[in-house]
Amino acid sequence: MNEYDSNRILDLTKKINYTLTINIKDSDCYVLNTCHIREKATDKVYHEVGRVKKEFRYKKKPIVLIVGCVAQAEGEVLLKKEKYIDAVVGPQSYHQINKIILDIENKNTKINSTEFEVIEKFDQLNLVKNSNSKISSFLTIQEGCDKFCKFCVVPYTRGPEYSRSYPEIISEAKQLVDNGSQEIILLGQNVNAYNFKNKRLSDLLYSLSEIKNLERIRYTTSHPKDFTDDLIEAHGECKKLMPLLHLPVQSGSTKILHNMNRNHTIEEYLEIIDKLKEKKSSIKFSSDFIIAYPGETNDDFEKTVSLMKQVDFINSYSFIFSARPGTPAANLKKIDEKIAKERLTIFQRVADEIKKKYRNKLVNSITNVLFENNARSTDKYFGRDEYFNSVIVNSNENLAGKIRNVKIDSCNQNTLFGKVILESKPNEYAA
16 A cells, blocks of 8 residues: 555656656655655664665755654654654655645745545545556555454554545546556555445456456455455356455464454354355465454464465465554553464464465466566566466566466475467466
8 A cells, every 4th residue: 555655656656857867866855755664664764764765864854744644643743853854744644745745845844744534635636647657556445444453453544444436446546547557456454344325345346346357456455344245146156356365363372353343253254265165166365463462372373384285275364463652452461472473483384385386386387477577687577367466477478567477397385487379278277
């Protein structure tokens, strides 16, 4: 979502004659877009601002803007502690960025813009064409969260759940396709909570599937509580919807899920998995896991390992519990650091083995790849298969923006390597 936001900030600032530079030393205005999910996010802001100060030690200082969730959570503290920062702009206020920049240019003043004005933000963004022309593009359809998981800072930095209007999403998707995008990834903190005048995510998927030249659709991130039967049906019926679903579970213990205020059980989570497999037998899953959440026993941890094996997640993101200031879990007693690290090591070893086994099965298979770009001006091309696996091939043909069948010759932990084949064969490896 920060990548989407950053692209839209660039679209906005073009109106006041700012353009993108890839060289920091050329900057008149430096924008640092931040995330507050992980620990030490604020420290990274100070480190990055220090880097800018060093670059401009003997030059005119650029306007320095801190935007995003760290700005929302700690705006006043940032302005007081680091005088080099000119303004902090929350994620629901970046539509005001042009006024903020001009005010700083004219008045040399410090600005804190961290109000929740999400409706006004998207009203303003709808007036500015999305200029992103990547083969695979992000599109925000929903923001905020009403779930209030005890470990999560999102409700306090992104605000309550808000769904963008159905027509404006379709319009922006068509813009992206006209720009050259062939894959759209729908974004939301709780993307499957999307609900605009009784139009749900499933309705969006069907409508997007009708857009000519849009080849692939994905969405992230879902909450199990909002996984409705109509969305499950869409996985079976929408051919352009890719067969990989990221569905965070966080723990394999219902007790811990209750303590987290996740509002679903493991049994309910597995029921969703089973229903999806019934509708689309080739579907695969990835997930997020918090290891060593306060109160997690050895038995709770073993249940998480067991769930990992049972569902056979082809990808997972696992972290030791990181207390976010201001969240209910911040004051809970942490599990001993040594135990936490041991559990994470054990879990990631299991996850890596599952991933390795899955990837090894792909060798000698044929998969369908959408190529996104040329790697460093060589004859190597990068793309992704239907399961979002990274694929690299050598080719004399310009493959950017093309879909090709690729025979996989080898793999490592993160990438598949293969060669383009001419004959068209179905993608059968994931069934």
